[in-house]
Amino acid sequence: MEDxxxxxxxxxxxxxxxxxxVPDTPFSVPVSAGVEELTSLINGLLTGDEPQKEDxxxxxxxxxxxxxxxxxxxxxxxxxxxxxxxxxxEIEYLEHHxxxxxxxxxxxxxxxxxxxxxxxxxxxxxxxxxxxxxSTEGEEIMTIPAHSGPVxxxxxxxQDPDDKAPIFMSGSHDQTIxxxxxxxxxxxxxxxxxxxxxxxxxxxxxxxxxxxxxxxGSWDKMLKIWSxxxxxxxxxxxxxxxxxxxKKKKTDHIVPTRVPILTLSGHKEAVxxxxxxxxxxxxxxxxxxxxRFWDINRASEKSQLQxxxxxxxxxxxxxxxxxxxxxxxxFVRLYDPRSNDGAVVKSVFSSHKLxxxxxxxxxxNENHFISGSHDSLxxxxxxxxxxxxxxxxxxxxxxxxxxxxSLPELMMSSGADNSIKIYSYSETKQKIGDS
Numbered sequence: 001m002e003d004x005x006x007x008x009x010x011x012x013x014x015x016x017x018x019x020x021x022v023p024d025t026p027f028s029v030p031v032s033a034g035v036e037e038l039t040s041l042i043n044g045l046l047t048g049d050e051p052q053k054e055d056x057x058x059x060x061x062x063x064x065x066x067x068x069x070x071x072x073x074x075x076x077x078x079x080x081x082x083x084x085x086x087x088x089x090e091i092e093y094l095e096h097h098x099x100x101x102x103x104x105x106x107x108x109x110x111x112x113x114x115x116x117x118x119x120x121x122x123x124x125x126x127x128x129x130x131x132x133x134x135s136t137e138g139e140e141i142m143t144i145p146a147h148s149g150p151v152x153x154x155x156x157x158x159q160d161p162d163d164k165a166p167i168f169m170s171g172s173h174d175q176t177i178x179x180x181x182x183x184x185x186x187x188x189x190x191x192x193x194x195x196x197x198x199x200x201x202x203x204x205x206x207x208x209x210x211x212x213x214x215x216x217g218s219w220d221k222m223l224k225i226w227s228x229x230x231x232x233x234x235x236x237x238x239x240x241x242x243x244x245x246x247k248k249k250k251t252d253h254i255v256p257t258r259v260p261i262l263t264l265s266g267h268k269e270a271v272x273x274x275x276x277x278x279x280x281x282x283x284x285x286x287x288x289x290x291x292r293f294w295d296i297n298r299a300s301e302k303s304q305l306q307x308x309x310x311x312x313x314x315x316x317x318x319x320x321x322x323x324x325x326x327x328x329x330x331f332v333r334l335y336d337p338r339s340n341d342g343a344v345v346k347s348v349f350s351s352h353k354l355x356x357x358x359x360x361x362x363x364x365n366e367n368h369f370i371s372g373s374h375d376s377l378x379x380x381x382x383x384x385x386x387x388x389x390x391x392x393x394x395x396x397x398x399x400x401x402x403x404x405x406s407l408p409e410l411m412m413s414s415g416a417d418n419s420i421k422i423y424s425y426s427e428t429k430q431k432i433g434d435s
Contacts (some may be wrong), residue, residue, distance in 0.1 A: 001240055006030045007032075007085065008029060008030055009078070010026045010027070010028060010029075010032045010110075011027050011029045011090075012024065012026050012027070012088055012089070012090050013027070013042065013091050013092075014092055015092060015093050015094060015258040019208065020061075020095070021430070022349075023045070028297075028382060029041065031073075031075040031078070031085055032075055033368045034074070038061070038091070042061055046059075048197035050120060061093045062091040062094055062095070062097070063091050064091065065077060065091055069385040071387075073387075079101040079198055083294060087279075097390055097427075099391050100423040100424060102393070102422070104218040104421075104422040104423050105395070105422070106132075106419060108126050108418045108420060109130075109375070110279075110418055111126065111418060112402070112415060112418060113153075114153045114402050114414070115402055115404050116150065116168075116226050117136065117407035117410060118168075118263060118406065118407075119161035119162075119166075120136050121133060121136065122412065123156065125150075126150070126151055127144060127150040129148060130144060130145055130151065131143075131146040131151055131170055131180075135352055136407065142174070142176045142189060144180070146170050147170065147174045147176065149172050151171070152201055152202060152203045153203055154170050155168060155169050155205040155206070155214065156168045157179070157207055157214070158211075159211060164183070165184065166182055167192075167208060169228075171202030171205050174201075175196075175201065175202060176194055176195065176196055176198075176199050177195035177198075178194055178195070179192055179230070191255050193232075193255065193258050195226055196257055196258070197224055198222065198224065200270075201270075201377035202216060202218050203217055203270065203271065204272060204274045205274075206282070213225055213261070217270075217273065218270070218271055220335055221265065221266070222264065223294060226258060226261060227261060227265075231256075231390055232256075233333075235258050248332070251321070260431055266304075267290070268288040270287045270338050272285050272311060272313065272327075273285040273314045274282060275314055275316040277316055277335050281293060281294065281295060281296065282294045282337050283314060285314045285327070288310070289309055290305060290306055291305040291325065293337060300420075305344055308329060311327040312327045312356065313327070313356070313358045315369065317337050317362075319365075320367075321337075321338060322346065323335045323337065324333060324359045330352040330373070330375075331352070331393075332349040332356055332359060334346045334348075334383060334386075348386060350386070350387065351392075352375055352379065354373050354374035355373060356373045357372055357400055357402060358401070358403035358404075358413070359402075360403045361373075361405065362405055362425075363398060363405065364408040365427070367383050367384060368390075369383065370403050370405055370413075372401075372402065372403040373399075374399035375399075376396040376397065376398070377394060378392075378393040378395075378413045379392055379398075379422070380411070395421045396419070396421060398415055400416075401431045408425070409426070410423070411423045
């Protein structure tokens with residue numbers, strides 16, 4: 001039995017998951033209690049006076065105290081945060097998130113620099129100058145000899161999962177961007193447009209929400225805006241010797257060339273990543289240690305944020321309006337571009353040991369994102385717990401070069417071990433005793 005002299009703390013529990021709500025009254029909890037004891041308390045409150053049966057479902061919970069996950073006994077947490085045990089402590093609880101499960105490993109012939117999911121498919125870009133199409137089940141559908149240099153970035157333009165002829169694009173070290181159309185039923189891929197304008201490697205692509213325009217960033221320090229239409233009046237015939245393959249064509253065809261709508265300069269080093277915040281604003285990340293925000297309608301830079309080191313990758317969440325960024329240190333930083341209190345860096349996530357090559361928000365959970373690093377680990381984070389990730393996902397045998405979370409149920413990463421790793425993500429509850 002518990003010693004009557006054990007110090008207690010008054011706590012009030014609340015949850016945003018209505019099915020697990022308990023009475024909104026203070027409870028006296030031993031100050032030495034940790035996650036396991038609090039979980040037992042909540043489960044007891046949920047079952048009430050009913051006798052415990054052997055097959056009674058016992059739900060795992062996590063607990064947020066002062067917007068941080070509890071990972072130690074309450075007394076240690078309160079001491080660390082200098083919080084008095086005399087106050088009523090408000091604790092939010094939520095279902096413990098199940099661990100991601102490894103699903104597939106997709107093998108390539110060289111470094112896999114980029115990838116993105118769409119519907120039941122995955123597209124990847126490789127240092128052997130090819131693009132590969134895969135099913136999410138792990139079947140290799142097609143290899144496309146796409147460019148005359150390493151493929152550095154790929155992006156789906158089509159967003160309709162039922163489209164039988166989706167369109168995607170690729171950017172390369174060869175300075176070009178190719179727009180492709182894939183006829184799924186005929187198993188044919190054709191290059192329908194070549195975009196020319198950059199004078200160095202094209203390292204990032206992003207499509208706006210309306211699928212009308214896309215942006216590109218390059219080692220030439222420029223951000224360029226383009227039409228993403230499959231055909232455009234301003235396109236001109238290009239009879240130069242492009243690297244676009246002619247897949248299953250009986251006669252040669254001339255691939256039209258497209259030029260940018262807009263070119264924006266300002267970065268002092270390579271533009272490594274870009275994302276659309278809305279239809280008129282793009283955020284770019286650069287090796288010059290800055291994030292810059294661009295007004296596309298006015299063709300001008302709106303503002304910039306100075307970072308500590310070079311940025312490699314950013315991801316914007318439409319669900320919470322914030323940006324996570326990783327780069328040439330071992331920290332992920334969360335920025336709120338709307339902040340007016342002078343503190344745009346809202347959190348710093350520390351756990352990786354080497355450079356962070358990729359970050360990606362969940363499209364369905366406003367609190368979750370992943371990061372991939374040269375330390376060969378993918379980490380699943382909750383933005384409310386910056387000091388420790390929810391899970392580490394091992395599997396890569398060399399540095400990670402990119403991550404993707406375009407498909408809500410699949411987290412993916414690619415790297416210098418010539419592979420893509422796929423992990424399943426589930427929001428379903430986890431019972432005590434589950435792995």
